[in-house]
Amino acid sequence: MRDFWNHRYSGEQYAYGKNPNNYFKKVLKSLKPGKILLPAEGEGRNAVFAAALGWEVFAYDFSEVAHAKAMALASEKKVSLNYQIASLSEIEFPNYFFDAIGLIYVHFPDHIRRSNHRHLEKLLAPGGDLILEAFSKNHIEYQQKNPSVGGPKIQSQLYRASDLEADFKSSKMMLLQERAITLSEGDFHVGEASVIRMHGVKN
Numbered sequence: 411m412r413d414f415w416n417h418r419y420s421g422e423q424y425a426y427g428k429n430p431n432n433y434f435k436k437v438l439k440s441l442k443p444g445k446i447l448l449p450a451e452g453e454g455r456n457a458v459f460a461a462a463l464g465w466e467v468f469a470y471d472f473s474e475v476a477h478a479k480a481m482a483l484a485s486e487k488k489v490s491l492n493y494q495i496a497s498l499s500e501i502e503f504p505n506y507f508f509d510a511i512g513l514i515y516v517h518f519p520d521h522i523r524r525s526n527h528r529h530l531e532k533l534l535a536p537g538g539d540l541i542l543e544a545f546s547k548n549h550i551e552y553q554q555k556n557p558s559v560g561g562p563k564i565q566s567q568l569y570r571a572s573d574l575e576a577d578f579k580s581s582k583m584m585l586l587q588e589r590a591i592t593l594s595e596g597d598f599h600v601g602e603a604s605v606i607r608m609h610g611v612k613n
Contacts, residue, residue: 411472412472412473415452415471415472415473415475415476416473416474416475416476418598419452419453419473419475419476419479420475423596423597424453424455424479424483424596425452425453425596425597425598426452426453426455426595426596426598426599427455427595427596428453428455428458428483429455429459429595430455430456430458430459430460431455431456431514431515431543431595433514433541433543433607434456434459434512434514434541434543435459437539437541437609438459438460438463438465438510438512438541439463441509441510441539442509443463443464443465443466444465444466444508444509444510445465445466445468445507445508445509445510446460446465446466446467446468446508446509446510446511446512447468447469447503447507447508447510447511447512447530447533448460448467448468448469448470448511448512448514449469449470449498449511449513449516449530450470450471450516451469451470451471451476451480451493452471452473452476452480453476453479453480453483454469454476454479454480454481454483454484454491454493455483456512456514457469457480457484457491457493458480458483458484458487458489458491460512461484461487461489461490461491462487462489465510466492467489467490467491467492467493468491468492468493468494468503468508469491469492469493469494470493470494470495470496470497470498470500470501471493471495471496472495472496472497473495474495477493477495480493481493498526498529498530503533504533505532505533506532506533506534506535506536507533507535508533508534508535508538509534509535509538509539510534510538510539510540510541511530511531511533511534511538511539511540511541512541512542513530513540513541513542513543513544514541514542514543514544515543515544515545515561515599516542516544517544517545517561517562517567517568517569518567519564519566519567520566520567521566523569523573523577524573524576524577527574527577527578528577528578531577531578531580531581531612534581534612535612536612536613537611537612538611538612539609539610539611539612540578540581540608540609540610540611540612541608541609542574542606542607542608542609542610543605543606543607543608544568544569544605544606545561545562545568545569545603545604545605545606546568546569546570546571546588546604546605546606547565547568547569547570548588548604549561549568549603549604549605550563550565550568551604552590552601552602552603552604555602556600556601556602558597558598558600558601559593559599559600559601559602559603560593560598560599560600560603561599561603569606570606571586571587571588571606571608574586574606574608578608578610580612580613581610581611581612581613582610582611582613583608583609583610584609584610584611585607585608585609586606586607586608586609586610587606587607588604588605588606589604589605589607590602590603590604590605591603591605
């Protein structure tokens, strides 16, 4: 998978654009800045946006190419990031360290999804915010009509709202909904999509 993502990010253009995800942007602007973690952050569009709002940003991704482009974007926008080349199993932060976690199109396969989500939730301080947007199980139908919309092509890597609610059982759901949206994020998220949007607050 590392080779796939290094190739995806190898173009001169930013694969998913330089602008933040719309849902992430909307929720984050409503919160008081603190420390935020962005797993599998790719080329840095959401991390750079958060940093520009005054957040202390921590991010990781196992793609070296993504890391390089994220740091270039941070330099362009004159912000700083704490960005590691790593996977979830390799990062080390104390429990309750973060005030927010943003999971934007971070798709774990079923067999590790629950354990990874629960691990991430432990890193969140009480009262901290979880912001998630990801493709739903129904997204396969949209992909069949328009491959350019992107997203995993394997059902086990797509999400159900009920599974996410169970994964993040220590958080109160302020929003948890599946909906159809129109994506326009770079070259690889373009068109109608079925997504799940979640905003949880850690108990």
